[in-house]
Each structure stands twice: as structure tokens, then as C-alpha cells.
Amino acid sequence: MRTGTTYTRHLDLETRQHELLGLDLGEGVPRKTLVLGLALFGLWVGLLLLLLGLPTAQSSALYLIPPIFTAAVGTQRSRKTDRRRNLTVWVISARYLLLGHRPVICAGRRTATRSEWIPRHARWAQRGDALRRESVRRRRAYEADTETETAAVAGPPVVLNARPRLYGPDTVYRARQRGPKNRQEAR
Incomplete structure (x- = not known):
């Protein structure tokens, strides 16, 4: 990056x-x-x-x-x-939490439907834990219970039998000759 x-x-x-x-x-x-x-x-x-x-x-x-x-x-x-002031960051964060963010789809060629917006409970999930009225002990017990329940069970190992192949230019040329004769047929 x-x-x-x-x-x-x-x-x-x-x-x-x-x-x-x-x-x-x-x-x-x-x-x-x-x-x-x-x-x-x-x-x-x-x-x-x-x-x-x-x-x-x-x-x-x-x-x-x-x-x-x-x-x-x-x-x-x-x-x-560093290019923004704290007040700007606070206002943008509050706007995101309250109103949401309209996603940009296909570089703005299509407007997002309401179902494609990030739902409020997903936006508040990270900051909502601090705002809950539950005690810290209850929250930790709840998280510990959900972690054990949602643990995925691993299946048998997947065996991969990959064999690398190296194709030279002559093989690629022959495969190209067997394909469509002109570009209109390929489409």
C-alpha cells in the first residue's frame, strides 16, 4: 500500500x-x-x-x-x-452514527437502495458496548458465553493434489489455433 x-x-x-x-x-x-x-x-x-x-x-x-x-x-x-480539526472529526462521527453512510456503487453510477446502507445496529455495535446499561461483569460473561457457542467445528483436512504445469509458447499457439477463427465468434 x-x-x-x-x-x-x-x-x-x-x-x-x-x-x-x-x-x-x-x-x-x-x-x-x-x-x-x-x-x-x-x-x-x-x-x-x-x-x-x-x-x-x-x-x-x-x-x-x-x-x-x-x-x-x-x-x-x-x-x-492530521488534515482535519477535532471538531470536524466529531461532527463526521456523529453524522455517521445517527444518519449512516450512503455507499458509493459503481463509482456513483447507481444510487444505493436503502437496503444496501449499513444498518444502525451495525454502526452502533462498536460504540454501543460502552453505552449499554449492563454492568461490565454481565457483558464479559455474555461475551464469554457467545464465544464458546459460536466456535466453529473443524472438519477433516482437505487434501490438495496440485500439479503445476508449464505450457510453452508452441502449446499456447496450438490451443489458440483450435479456438474460434475470428474475434466475432469469440464474443
């Missing part, structure tokens, strides 16, 4: 905001983080104001920490796919 290397990583310039409303930000905050943080902060605080009302001293962390954490960690480069 071939792997590619990105040589243009050093051209990925990050713009920084050094001053905001007359306030000096020192070396500057990355603009992507700042814009995403302000947007998330506005949406999050607006939603919580509608649901919970004004923040109290105890609930102020609930109003501040989630958008700040999401902006700070979400704008970092992903460890899985």
Missing part, C-alpha cells in the same frame, strides 16, 4: 488576534478558536438562558466551561486525520 507525505504543512499559517476591543491579548489567540468560541458561547449561553434562566454562582461553570473546552480542543488538529 502506498502512503503519501504532505510537504506543505509548513505553509499552513495560523492567523492570530492580538487585540480585542482595545484589550491586548499578548501573543494572540488563534482566530479560528476565537471565532468558534464566541459562536459556541453565544449559542450555549442563549440555550441555557432559555432553559435555566440567569446563572448563579454554582451554575456559572456550566455556562462557561463547555463552549471554552469545545473551542479549545475542537480547533486542534486531529490525531487520527
